[in-house]
Amino acid sequence: MLVGIVAASLLTTVLVVAGATSIRKADAAVSNVAPASRPDPAYYLVASDGGIFDFGGAPFFGSMGGTPLNRPVVGMDVTRDGGGYWEVASDGGVFSFGDAAFHGSTGNISLNQPIVGMAAAAGGGYWLVASDGGIFSFGAPFLGSMGAIPLNRPIVGMAATPDGNGYWLVASDGGVFSFGDAAFHGSTGNIVLNKPIVGMTSTPSGNGYTMVASDGGIFTFGDATFEGSLGGTPLARPVVAMANSPNGGGYWFSDTNGAVTSEGPKANYWGSAPQVINKPVVGMAANWGVGGFSGSPYQSGAYGYDVSNWQCGQTLPGHSIGVVEVVGQSFGAVNSCLASEAAWAGGGLNLYVFLTFGTQSTGDPACGAYAADGLAVQSCYYGFAAAQDAYAKAAGAGIDAQVAWWMDVEGSWSGDTNANAALVQGALWGIRSEGINNAGIYASPGVWSGIVGRNYQPPVPYWAADWGPPATTTCASVKSQYSYLPTGPVVLVQYSDNVNGLDGDYAC
Numbered sequence: 001m002l003v004g005i006v007a008a009s010l011l012t013t014v015l016v017v018a019g020a021t022s023i024r025k026a027d028a029a030v031s032n033v034a035p036a037s038r039p040d041p042a043y044y045l046v047a048s049d050g051g052i053f054d055f056g057g058a059p060f061f062g063s064m065g066g067t068p069l070n071r072p073v074v075g076m077d078v079t080r081d082g083g084g085y086w087e088v089a090s091d092g093g094v095f096s097f098g099d100a101a102f103h104g105s106t107g108n109i110s111l112n113q114p115i116v117g118m119a120a121a122a123g124g125g126y127w128l129v130a131s132d133g134g135i136f137s138f139g140a141p142f143l144g145s146m147g148a149i150p151l152n153r154p155i156v157g158m159a160a161t162p163d164g165n166g167y168w169l170v171a172s173d174g175g176v177f178s179f180g181d182a183a184f185h186g187s188t189g190n191i192v193l194n195k196p197i198v199g200m201t202s203t204p205s206g207n208g209y210t211m212v213a214s215d216g217g218i219f220t221f222g223d224a225t226f227e228g229s230l231g232g233t234p235l236a237r238p239v240v241a242m243a244n245s246p247n248g249g250g251y252w253f254s255d256t257n258g259a260v261t262s263e264g265p266k267a268n269y270w271g272s273a274p275q276v277i278n279k280p281v282v283g284m285a286a287n288w289g290v291g292g293f294s295g296s297p298y299q300s301g302a303y304g305y306d307v308s309n310w311q312c313g314q315t316l317p318g319h320s321i322g323v324v325e326v327v328g329q330s331f332g333a334v335n336s337c338l339a340s341e342a343a344w345a346g347g348g349l350n351l352y353v354f355l356t357f358g359t360q361s362t363g364d365p366a367c368g369a370y371a372a373d374g375l376a377v378q379s380c381y382y383g384f385a386a387a388q389d390a391y392a393k394a395a396g397a398g399i400d401a402q403v404a405w406w407m408d409v410e411g412s413w414s415g416d417t418n419a420n421a422a423l424v425q426g427a428l429w430g431i432r433s434e435g436i437n438n439a440g441i442y443a444s445p446g447v448w449s450g451i452v453g454r455n456y457q458p459p460v461p462y463w464a465a466d467w468g469p470p471a472t473t474t475c476a477s478v479k480s481q482y483s484y485l486p487t488g489p490v491v492l493v494q495y496s497d498n499v500n501g502l503d504g505d506y507a508c
Contacts, residue, residue, distance in 0.1 A: 030078045030120075030246055034288045038082065041245040041266060042289030045258050048072035049279040050087050050095065053258060056270035057289030061085060061098035065278075069093070070107070075117045075157070075241075075283040077126065080164070082287045090114040092128055092136060101125075103139030117157040117199075117283075122164030129158045133169055133177065143167065143180035151175070152189070157199045161206040172196035174211055174219060185209065185222035193217070194231070199284075201244040201251065212253050214238040216261065227251065227264030233366040236435030241284035256280040259437040260295075262459040262488075269459040269488045271295020272437040275402050293461065293489035295438050297350060297404050298507035304348060305502040306494065312337040314501070321492070321505045322348040323406065326394045329356040330386035334393040342399040349399075352406040352442060353390035355427055357413045357420065358382045366429045367422070376422035379414075383426030384433075391434045404438040405431045406463055409451055417453030424452060428460060440491060445482035454484045463492040463505075471495035471506035 034040075042056025050064025050073045061084050064073065071091040078085045084098025092106025092115045103125050106115065113132040120126050125139025131154040133146025146155065146169060153173040160167045166180025174188025174197045185208055188197065195215040202209050208222025216230025216239045227250050230239070235255060242253035250264020258273020258281040271294040273281060298304075304321025309328060312335075322345025325335050332354075335341070342349055363381025370376040387407070394401040407427050413420045424441070431439045440461030443451070462485060466474040471493040478493075479485055493506045 030080060030082050030285075030287055034247065035082065038288040038290055040289050040291040041247060041250075041268060042270060042287050042291075043243050043252050043260070044076065044078070044085065044285050044287065045241075045254055045260070045273055045281045046073055046076040046087055046283040046285075047258075047277060047279045048074070048282045050089075051278060052076075052085075052087075053273050053281075053294070055260070055289075055294040056268060057292045058287040059083075059098070059289070061100075063087070063097070064095050071114075072279075073282060074115060076285050077118050077120045077160075078285045078287045079120060079124070085285060085287075086118060086120075086126060088115055088118040088128055090116075094118075094126070094128075094138070101139070105138070106136050113154075116155060119158045119160035119167050120164060121160060127158065127160070127167060129155055129169055131155050135167075135179075140164075141180075145169075145179075146177050153196070156197060159200050159202045159209060161202060162204060163206065166206075168200065168202070168209060170197055170200040170211060172198070174213075176200075176209070176211075176221075181206075183207070183222070187221070188219055195238075198238070198240050199242045199253075201242055203244065204246065204248045210242070210244060210251055212239055212242040214240070216253065218251075218263070225249070225264075227267070229263070230261055232368060233429050234364060234433040236433060240280075240282055243284045243286040246286050246288060252284065252286075254281050254284050256282075257435065257437060259432065259435075267459075269461075271461075271489075275404070275437050293491055293508075295461070296491050296507060297438070298348065298492070300507055302348075302507040304505050305500070306352070306505055307341050307344075307502060308354075309335040309337060311341070311502065316341070316344045317500050317502070319345075320348050321350075321507060322346065323350040323352055323492075323505065325408075326351050326353050326390045328354050330354075330358055330382065331389050332356075334397060338394065338397045339399055342397075350404045350406060351390075351394055351401065352408050353387060353427070353431075354408040354411075355383065355386065355424065356411065357423060358386070359419075360385065363426075364429070364433075366433075367426055370422045373418060373422070375414075375416055375419040379419040379423040380426035383423035384430035385426075386423075387427040387430030388434065391431060391436075402435065404440070404461075405436050406440050406442045407431070409441060409443040410447060410465070413451045417451065417456075421452040421456035425456070425458065428458060440488065441486045442494075445478050445485055448482075448486075449484040457484060457487045460486055460488040461491040462486040462488055463494065464490055465494040467494070467496050471504075471508075475506070475508035
């Protein structure tokens with residue numbers, strides 16, 4: 001029941017809902033203390049149709065996916081105990097799941113500007129923010145707004161303090177506006193940005209915040225730590241949302257197709273959305289989960305094979321998994337049976353490129369991250385271009401190249417592990433620049449660090465070539481038996497050779 005409607009100005013209306021002054025200070029955005037039953041930082045994506053994608057074992061409580069909506073969903077947030085979440089649409093319609101209580105919405109109110117975000121408040125309520133900075137409070141106190149105040153750029157999002165007694169608003173130019181117990185730690189409002197800011201998130205302490213731009217650039221303030229970004233890396237689609245690991249030490253961000261980037265030691269990569277989704281991703285939120293990769297194209301326990309030009313002309317057996325070689329070396333000739341082997345793979349198709357070492361003197365600016373090391377930057381250029389070359393050859397063969405890809409790292413490489421690692425990273429950047437959501441590493445666990453060294457552990461899916469123990473054993477224990485492997489989840493195991501004359505593969 002509405003207690004009162006306060007006219008903040010002729011332009012903006014602020015709504016306050018009954019019970020808003022009854023605040024429980026420890027009940028706001030998801031806690032930075034993991035529940036015993038869900039120890040792993042995890043995340044959700046939400047699409048504009050209200051569809052929810054859960055990763056890392058974050059509990060799924062329901063979604064609006066498949067339900068007709070008056071207006072598209074624009075964001076979401078999670079309850080303090082992680083037992084539920086809300087979705088919010090651009091008209092301020094609110095949809096509650098799990099233990100997230102419904103306290104009201106603006107769905108039946110004519111708004112001056114659309115809603116662009118929401119944040120959980122103390123006491124189980126929430127705030128909505130419009131692009132003009134107007135705040136709408138439900139089950140929560142009104143702490144101030146930018147409604148009726150001229151803005152240089154529109155508001156694009158908001159974040160609550162960890163105790164739920166304050167919030168920040170962020171504009172597309174990175175201007176930050178603080179209310180309640182949210183302290184101002186700085187902004188990019190006076191900086192010329194390459195691309196607009198699209199979201200922000202608070203640190204677990206509340207003494208800082210991180211902002212992300214549509215090019216994947218990251219900006220940190222207060223006690224927020226910079227863990228990495230995609231700034232300067234070519235993107236097929238813009239970044240639209242981010243979430244901070246609940247226990248700090250990392251963050252995730254996503255583009256419109258749900259391709260997730262993980263940065264930092266405590267932000268595990270648990271997968272991206274399927275390559276083809278019904279509607280674009282518009283928001284992201286963190287929760288606690290039980291671990292587990294959610295982006296695999298294969299059901300756990302599935303079997304199949306990987307094939308290459310060496311299997312040309314063979315009758316290939318039935319399967320669920322079908323991983324097909326595109327080229328047998330960097331910039332090499334295309335697999336002469338690529339089209340027929342891809343047809344055999346059918347709906348289980350994944351592709352791989354066998355990487356070999358090389359350098360080139362110029363290349364994509366993304367490799368500027370290695371500018372201090374001449375050989376590394378040149379090998380990064382080479383890897384980036386080699387991945388794009390393989391993608392072009394796959395697409396040119398008339399097959400579906402918009403599937404999961406694997407970078408095959410084995411064989412003879414240079415004696416410079418830093419340069420080798422830079423080539424592999426360049427290849428990952430290169431294939432992601434083609435709009436690929438899921439790109440991972442194939443390597444023997446005992447050989448990987450000998451090629452790339454001990455300091456390169458990309459947060460991407462891992463396909464382990466481990467022919468000794470049973471595949472299920474490798475799935476469960478390869479990371480405890482070997483060090484310095486990619487930090488993403490073990491998705492596939494190449495468990496033996498000479499299975500029907502082929503390499504066999506098992507989905508973890």
